[in-house]
Amino acid sequence: MTSGKVIIALGLVVAAVLIQTTVFQHIRPLGYAPALGMLTVIALSRFLDPEQALFVAFTGGFFQDLLSASPLGLWASTFTVVAFIALKVRDREIAGTPAVLLGVFGLTVIGQLTYAVLGTLFGQGIINRPEFIGHVFVPALYNVVLAYPIFWLTKVTVRPPERTWAA
Amino acid sequence: MFPSGRRLDRSTALFITLLAVGFLIATFDVRSSGDSVTTVIRGGAQTLAAPIQEAIDLVVRPAVGFVDGISNVAGLSDQNERLEGEVRRLEQRLLETSALERRVAELEAINDLAPPEDLATVTARIYSAGASTFDQIRLINRGSDNGIVVGQAVVDEDGLIGRIDLVTKSSARVRLITDPLVSVGVRVQDTNHTGVVTGRGDDLLRLDMFDATEPVREGAVVLTDGSLFPPGIVVGFADETKSADVGFALRVTVDPAAAFSQLDFVKVVVGWSPLDADVEDRDPLVKAPSFTEPRLGGA
Numbered sequence: 001m002t003s004g005k006v007i008i009a010l011g012l013v014v015a016a017v018l019i020q021t022t023v024f025q026h027i028r029p030l031g032y033a034p035a036l037g038m039l040t041v042i043a044l045s046r047f048l049d050p051e052q053a054l055f056v057a058f059t060g061g062f063f064q065d066l067l068s069a070s071p072l073g074l075w076a077s078t079f080t081v082v083a084f085i086a087l088k089v090r091d092r093e094i095a096g097t098p099a100v101l102l103g104v105f106g107l108t109v110i111g112q113l114t115y116a117v118l119g120t121l122f123g124q125g126i127i128n129r130p131e132f133i134g135h136v137f138v139p140a141l142y143n144v145v146l147a148y149p150i151f152w153l154t155k156v157t158v159r160p161p162e163r164t165w166a167a
Numbered sequence: 168m169f170p171s172g173r174r175l176d177r178s179t180a181l182f183i184t185l186l187a188v189g190f191l192i193a194t195f196d197v198r199s200s201g202d203s204v205t206t207v208i209r210g211g212a213q214t215l216a217a218p219i220q221e222a223i224d225l226v227v228r229p230a231v232g233f234v235d236g237i238s239n240v241a242g243l244s245d246q247n248e249r250l251e252g253e254v255r256r257l258e259q260r261l262l263e264t265s266a267l268e269r270r271v272a273e274l275e276a277i278n279d280l281a282p283p284e285d286l287a288t289v290t291a292r293i294y295s296a297g298a299s300t301f302d303q304i305r306l307i308n309r310g311s312d313n314g315i316v317v318g319q320a321v322v323d324e325d326g327l328i329g330r331i332d333l334v335t336k337s338s339a340r341v342r343l344i345t346d347p348l349v350s351v352g353v354r355v356q357d358t359n360h361t362g363v364v365t366g367r368g369d370d371l372l373r374l375d376m377f378d379a380t381e382p383v384r385e386g387a388v389v390l391t392d393g394s395l396f397p398p399g400i401v402v403g404f405a406d407e408t409k410s411a412d413v414g415f416a417l418r419v420t421v422d423p424a425a426a427f428s429q430l431d432f433v434k435v436v437v438g439w440s441p442l443d444a445d446v447e448d449r450d451p452l453v454k455a456p457s458f459t460e461p462r463l464g465g466a
Contacts, residue, residue, distance in 0.1 A: 017298055018216065018219055018220060018223060019223065020298055020299075021216075021220060021295040021296055021297065021298050021306075022220050022223040022224045022227065022294070022295055022296075023223070023227050024296070025224075025293075025295060025296030025305075026227075026228070028428060031369075031370065031428065032300050033300050035299065035300065037298065037299075050177070050178035050181075051177060051178055051181055054178060054181050054182055054185060055181075055185075058185045058188075058189065061189075062192075063212070064298045064299070065298075066208065066209050066212035066213070066216075067212065067213070067216060067295075067297070067298040068297050068298040068299055068302050068304070069297055069302045069303065069304040069340075069342065069346070070301070070302070071192075071193045071196040071197045072192050072193060072195075072196040072205050072208070072209070073188075073189040073190065073191070073192030073193035073194075073196065074189070074193055075298070075299070076185070076188075076189045076192070077185075077186055077189030077190065077193070080182060080185045080186055080189065081186070084178070084179075084182045087178060115299070115301065116301070118193070119301065122193050122194075122197055123197065124301075124347075124348070125347045125348070125368070126301055126368070129347065129367060129368030129369065130367055130368065130369045130371075131368065131369040132368075135300050135301055138300075139300050
């Protein structure tokens with residue numbers, strides 16, 4: 001069961017990254033795209049066991065690294081950080097749609113900021129770009145919009161146990 | 168075990184381990200260059216993902232084109248107004264440019280900087296963008312099998328798009344000129360002064376000139392100077408009129424000629440060799456352009 005769930009989860013992240021690189025090269029309202037891979041990792045962190053979630057986040061992030069322009073390992077590290085924080089907050093006594101959406105927004109912002117810091121440390125010069133703030137916050141807003149279908153999809157595919165931090 | 172005696176739980180230990188692995192991989196990738204193992208892995212992943220990405224792109228392209236059109240309706244009015252102003256401005260400029268064209272033609276003849284009209288090109292379709300909103304890359308469906316190698320210029324009907332920085336047998340990655348890691352040697356058509364255009368990570372470019380004895384006028388055409396890209400390709404248009412305040416150093420914002428949000432088909436200039444150019448690049452992923460080097464994913 002465990003390996004099957006992990007493989008399905010990995011498939012979801014890979015599919016999200018592939019959709020990100022194809023569909024959202026055309027649909028970019030205001031010039032920004034959602035962070036679909038990160039959103040899928042956030043959703044999966046709600047439903048998977050901690051070790052599984054971290055493994056899926058790292059591997060999924062590494063796949064995103066392979067299809068992006070930055071040094072390998074940056075998205076892997078970023079997704080791992082996001083999954084770890086999501087794991088830490090998922091069992092808190094927070095419930096209801098607003099809390100989940102706020103969580104998605106906050107985690108995406110944290111993820112984008114983490115990547116920006118790591119990218120800048122590794123020579124990508126992200127933080128001093130003119131539209132840096134937009135790159136951090138607008139994808140987080142789009143992730144909020146896409147949160148419900150992604151949470152539903154992950155819920156029906158990885159069959160979670162009951163949690164308090166549910167959509 | 169923490170100093171306090173509290174044991175590190177398994178997920179935290181795994182988190183720290185994965186983070187360390189991620190940092191190690193990133194460090195190794197940055198430190199390595201050329202045909203390193205990370206470049207080969209990246210090329211392999213690109214090769215594997217390309218058919219799926221192309222299939223998704225072909226399926227969703229009509230639908231997303233429709234959705235994209237709707238989402239852009241709000242901006243069409245502003246765009247129309249801006250374009251009308253642009254047309255008026257260009258009509259005025261047209262009257263001025265004939266004399267300038269003659270001058271430029273003479274200078275090009277003297278400097279052997281002929282526009283790249285007769286250069287061999289390979290037409291390619293863009294099927295994928297970068298995996299994140301920070302990425303300034305596009306993937307095209309032509310690779311080393313079509314004569315594409317790292318370092319070649321990529322253009323469309325409007326002007327310079329970017330530069331090939333990763334090649335597999337059937338696909339290639341284009342790093343756009345809007346990427347802060349890409350610099351282009353340019354000259355301003357009006358004055359023939361040279362400078363360097365660098366990406367800013369957004370929709371605009373930055374032109375740095377170090378010997379600007381004359382002001383750069385708004386709308387001035389900025390062309391490649393032939394140092395790393397073929398000469399005479401339109402890079403963009405100066406966004407403002409500006410003259411050097413101190414000395415001859417001048418920084419001007421440039422509007423790219425190409426519309427990067429609407430890229431579909433592009434041309435890779437395969438008939439021009441940058442072998443004599445200064446191939447030093449700040450991006451460790453970008454290999455020195457060469458027509459003889461081994462190609463990633465090749466036999």
